[in-house]
Amino acid sequence: MATEKLDVEKSSVELSSSVSDINLYTLHEERAGRLVVDPEEAKIEFGEAIASKLKLSHDGTKVLWPQPTDSPNDPQNWSEGRKTLHLLIITLAAIVPDFDSGIGIASLFQLAAQYNTTTEEINNLTSNWSIFLLGPGGMIAVMLMRRYGRLPVLFWSQIFALGFLIGCTFAPDLNTFAAMRCLTAVFGTAPQVSGLYIVTDLYPFHRQARMVNLWTMGFIVSPFLSPFLFGFLVARENWRWSYGIGSMYGAVVCLLIAFFMEETKYDRGVKDVPEPQSGLRYRIETLVGITGFRMAKYRASWKEAVMSQLNIVWRPHILGILIFEGVLFGFGIGMNVTNAVFLGSPPPLGFDWTPYAIAGGYGTPIVATVMGELIGRYLNDWIMNKSIKRNNGVFEAENRLWACYLAVVLDVAGLVLLGASIQKHLSPAGLIFGWGIAQSGVMICTVAVYAYCNNCFPRYAGEVSALINMARTMGGFAVAYYQVPWAEKNGALQTFGCEAAIVAGLFFLIVPLLQVKGRSLRAKFSL
Structure with missing residues (x-):
């Protein structure tokens, strides 16, 4: 009896010790890619002692990851209206980089006439390089955010981007114009990598995919908005007006950030960190980066901030x-950049559409992106809930990739239809449907990829976002160089058909393999 009593006391002490050793605020990061969502399953996996400490959703059906603290300053505890305002602003800000880049598409023929060159030269010198530089710009922004927080990097990056876009508006020659467009891209891309940070700062796991869907829609639809809106403008007015109005939009975004955005980085996993304060002085210091500079000593070192992306990508x-x-995304960017050439060029290459018709044509991917958002909004939640139920209350990151199956079917079908419509000069309906179907596929797949990568590396949301941003811009940068010359030589059907085959081939090589081997790869290679 004495021995049994001793064993009971010993096990009780061990359980108490294990409970005290677990940091509930970082538990989801330590178990990257595998989350216990069902409260009953949490009791089985963690024990009653730990499960009783876990905070649940309002309806009591899901465990909250990350676990909110008891502080009202924790962004996870903010009111729904406050969270929605921040999501709206970061979505509007995410529109800026590609929106600014897309202005050059609307002004393509006028720019060529203004600077006495060809549309191909304008694309190669300005559009393609501004697309490429979105990638490195995002990587630099994430390094700074790891040290100094989201708000000051977001604010200053948009201020500089606005200044360089104004420089585009008044550029006297092509070299100056190209330099201003490239610098606009480098600084402007910060919202396209900080959005995933902000979504994960504000929302628990089970709501993140839907919010990522909204934010992603902002920067996916943005390169089509400017050709659509300004295509009608440049047909009647000087092209500089389009850059001037783009500058006005950038100024509005800067004002929204300055007056309404708050710092969402909350160091809940670090002990003895000063709590955020209130008051106008603290607000200004946080906006301009003074608070972030003071807080840097509690955060990642410069070495970690610089090396973390390299440590993840391999x-x-x-x-x-x-x-x-x-x-997949790169081919979508290629369509956006080169379709203006296909639509505006005379036969046999293009359709010889008027500037008004080209502008109207860019309404197609806008509608398609919105439709992709609506499909993805419900599809991702359905996949999440279905997989949690099937896996006894546990969510595995690889389940996010089921959405890619639908996305690839849409993208491949759309690319082939678009290529056939251009080469055979089919009805405009074929071109519109092909472009729209492919764009919906890009939207659905991109959200699934962001959600999957974020679940695999929950501690590194910014790094994941920067790497995806770099991948898509690298793809888009390359496509515009060869797409039109290839179509001129061998026909658009061969061009877009080969792109469709590449997408399908990569899908079958990568996605099913990750779904089968992903769990073991995470166990071996996760950070």
């Missing part, structure tokens, strides 16, 4: 999906 459960997404 890991097999993210490298493959980055290649797949970069190619």
